[in-house]
Amino acid sequence: MLLIPCPWCGERDEPEFHHGGEAHIKRPLEPDQSTDEEWAEYIFMRTNPKGVFLERWVHQSGCRRWFNLARNTATNEIIGAYKMGEKPPISTIANKQKTATVSNKKPKGVK
């Protein structure tokens, strides 16, 4: 079970939360001018990375607020939570990715 750090309530168990998909999806600025491809891109297309993923969660059974979470989809490691409208913790994410690449290297002598 994930222990998710709500920006307001602190760490709580996963059943109190609902997942809201990828974060920072921008709605087309001029909907009337958008093509079908642009709409499809906005509505359906999502990245599916193995590694750090920025996603939305809502603390449904707690304070009922939406927030963003940076989570590693391969290890389930939670890098940090940040409120709606705030910028993702890019430096922390970059550091984590750096250490992840180092640890993925094969030890000496292993082919």
Added chain:
Amino acid sequence: MVDAYLRQSPLAHLHLAARATTSNALPDAGVVLAEIPYLSQFVLRGNADNQAFTAGIKKALKLPLPISPCTSSVDKTGHSHILWMGPDEWLIVGPSDDQAHINSSISTAFRNQHFSLVNVSESRTLIRLSGTQAQNLLEKGCSIDLHPSAFSPGSVVNTHLSHAHITLHRLNSIQQPTYDLYVHRSFAEYLWSWLEDAAREYGLDNRSK
């Protein structure tokens, strides 16, 4: 507001008051449960950063608005509370005959301001839990750290108790820990039954009035 003669507790069919024990009938009971129905409950929404709003609430209700997450405030009588529900949301709780007073005092104070006050008195009932084993009982179905160092008197959280959504409030009682469990009316019977069952090993005293 529901007419008084139409009001019915969601646990009315269990006849808790008729089944209640008299005081000191069960001195060894580790858990004391009581339903406290018909409380006045209002959901207040507003901007906590707005000084006029927070000061106005304090003046209208004689109670400070709890701004820090998971905290509450209580008046001198100990019967009225404001519980933190979210960064811009609070639950105002008072005695059953307080509905009109809460409604009018806030509405008058903020006639031209942006806020929201909704009467939700019928949505939840209150189960009060105390006794020496109260914390052990809650820990059977709740993942919150209830140790006094983490969940001090006055703390309030929205969480799950045995899968049912509750608002859990630890009262400022000097004696033994007392917890108020606000439960939505459709879950009230389930939660009461679960509490009765979970309390069996500690001995249960029902003090509903």
